[in-house]
Amino acid sequence: MLFLTFIFHKLNANEPPLYGAITYLLISISLRNFVPKSHREGLKLTNEHKFENAIEKFKNSYNFFTEYNWIDKYRFVTLLSSSKMNYREMALCNIAFCYSQIGNGQKAIEYYKKTLSEFPRNNLAQAGLKMLTSIENK
Structure with a gap:
């Protein structure tokens, strides 16, 4: 999540922690639902x-x-x-x-x-x- 927050910070997003957390959540849910x-x-x-x-x-x-x-x-x-x-x-x-x-x-x-x-x-x-x-x- 920190990595994603860092990426959104570098992209000059308005709220990097929020976008990082949402992206992490979406990736996590997707991986856990589709792979296993x-x-x-x-x-x-x-x-x-x-x-x-x-x-x-x-x-x-x-x-x-x-x-x-x-x-x-x-x-x-x-x-x-x-x-x-x-x-x-x-x-x-x-x-x-x-x-x-x-x-x-x-x-x-x-x-x-x-x-x-x-x-x-x-x-x-x-x-x-x-x-x-x-x-x-x-």
Whole structure:
């Protein structure tokens, strides 16, 4: 936002901070709505309890961010997002969660394990895996 304010200052705009903030907001909203589109659709479907459809959206999101890893890696610049968990990691956890919700524990375990193989410090996957394996062992 400071950079945009600086640009508007150099362009001799009347109110550079206002124009910088508005431009930042528009860019931020646009990037978050268009780039991780499949991810957002997956979240919407999950909230609607349409887990099977959500799985496909999260797989699309995972594939997109695998192919364009640099977008996810530098998401603080490319998506103006400072989330600790990247989109690939979130997609895998969400896929596992959706499988658990439709009663496919084996697939859920598989995806939690895949999450941990790629992101060993993921607490969500560790907890989900512990829960499913403890249920499976009973």
